Amino acid sequence: MKLTAREKSELFGEGFVTVILLLLLNLSLLILLNEFIRTNPGLERGIFQIKESITIGPNNYRVWSYQNFFIFFMVIVDVWVVYWRLMRRYKQMQLRHIISELHYIADGHFDHRIPFTLKGDTQRVVDSVNALVDSVIESMDEERKIEQSKDDLITNVSHDLRTPLTSIIGYLGLIENKQYKTKDDVLKYTHTAFLKAEQMKSLVEDLFEYTKVRQTSTKMTFSEISVEPMLEQLAASFELEAQKKQIEIGVKTTPTALKIEADAEKLGRVFNNLISNALKYAKGGRHINLEANQNGQQITFIVSNDGEQIPEKSLNHLFERFYRVESSRSKATGGTGLGLAIAQSIVELHQGKIRVESSEKLTSFIIDLPLKQHKSNKK
The missing domain is CATH 1.10.287.130 (Signal transduction histidine kinase, dimerisation/phosphotransfer (DHp) domain)
Structure with a gap:
């Protein structure tokens, strides 16, 4: 943090006044000490004996006197006092700069942050302020x-x-x-x-x-679901429509006795939306595959079809509400553009993730869900 010329003058003035006051105080104390010793003959003789007994070198050079000791002690105290007062004033200036920066940010400069680096608690204040501004923005x-x-x-x-x-x-x-x-x-x-x-x-x-x-407050009714019967039931419910379009729906689970803890109604809505999309928009497709594989403590569901490839530029937008791939979603096929957005929200309510991959041979919607729901998600 750079100090202004005025602040440097304040620090110099603070130090100068402090030194003058300390010199006057030291002089006063020295006079009082001399007067106190002079009026106490016993104390004066004791100090004289100590002085005579402390010598240095072969010539018995006497360097000690109570005045020298007092001055040395007061110099140490004076240096500490000056340093303490200057540091206190310097920290006040730091806080003044911080407050000035806050006012600048509050005036609408929300891209600004306190730029200087300080030490100790003051730096923690600066970091906290910057973090708070980031959070607010x-x-x-x-x-x-x-x-x-x-x-x-x-x-x-x-x-x-x-x-x-x-x-x-x-x-x-x-x-x-x-x-x-x-x-x-x-x-x-x-x-x-x-x-x-x-x-x-x-x-x-x-x-x-x-x-x-x-809504985060959406009520979820979790129960243990047998995966293979669920997928087979879903396939059966679309069998008639699939036959009209000469499309075959296949089901495969690994292992076959796979079970998952989920909201059956909402999870069924996810697969209904994905299968409906495959039947509507998989132009030229002849197969829809429903797969489920256990990977550790999670299940990976794959709803795939061999229809027309989804353009790469559209893959990142498929789960946006009302988004339509214009080349395949015409007024003839209908659709509200909310199906995949609903599916994504339901998957997230199950603490899972959904993504899409598409190539010339296969378009796959991949869902990763935990086998068991966390206790906090059941409340």
């Missing part, structure tokens, strides 16, 4: 991101709801204004309005599920 940035996230959510929901709602109003308006020629036209318009209403319902349900699983 991080919290502010996080709050901005949350607000922006809320705005984006409202914008996306409004957009996705407005499109089918416009169609519903348009087709029902044609019927209301009798702008149809035959009964078949009426049935066509109402059927289209029904499909759009179903699309809106799906979005609302997914949005409700997304907001529910994103």
Whole structure:
């Protein structure tokens, strides 16, 4: 920390005044000591005998006197006092600089940090202040991101709801204004309005599920689940749809008697979303594989398909809400863009992780989950 010219002058003045006061004090004490000894003959004779008995060298040179001893002692005390007062003033200046830096940061310069390095407790104060500012700025940035996230959510929901709602109003308006020629036209318009209403319902349900699983207070009902029967049941529930698209769903677990502690309903939602995505978007695929392997104290689930490769630029965005890979997700396939975001949130509620890998031969969604849930996660 660099001192200003004014602060250096303050330190010099502090030292000068302290030295003058100490000299006056020393002189006063020396006078009082001499007077005290002079008025006590016994003490004076004792000091004289001590003086005569302490000699140095073959010539019996006498170097001791109580005045010399007193002056030597007071010099040591005076040096300590001057050092103490100067250091106290210097630390006050350090605190003044710290306070000045804090005011500068508080004025809106949030990218600024206290730059100087000090010693001892003062440096810990500086480090604590910088850490506190970093924490506050991080919290502010996080709050901005949350607000922006809320705005984006409202914008996306409004957009996705407005499109089918416009169609519903348009087709029902044609019927209301009798702008149809035959009964078949009426049935066509109402059927289209029904499909759009179903699309809106799906979005609302997914949005409700997304907001529910994103909350840290979401209630989880954990139980022991047999993995292989669960995956086989999931495969069976999509068998009819898979047959229509000439896709085969296979199940494999290692070991076969594998069990996991999880929320069955929410974990089922994860696999439902992944299998549905594979059926909808795996263009040209003929196989969907559901695998589960035990790796120590965790299970690795793999939901893979041999369909069209996901573009590399899209891999890092797949789990963002409302994100769609435009080349494969058209209006014909539908989808709210919330399925993978919901899956990721549910996996995180199970203290797990989900990732995706995609190549020309295989696209795999990989989920790592612990075999047993930590006690704190069951509360």
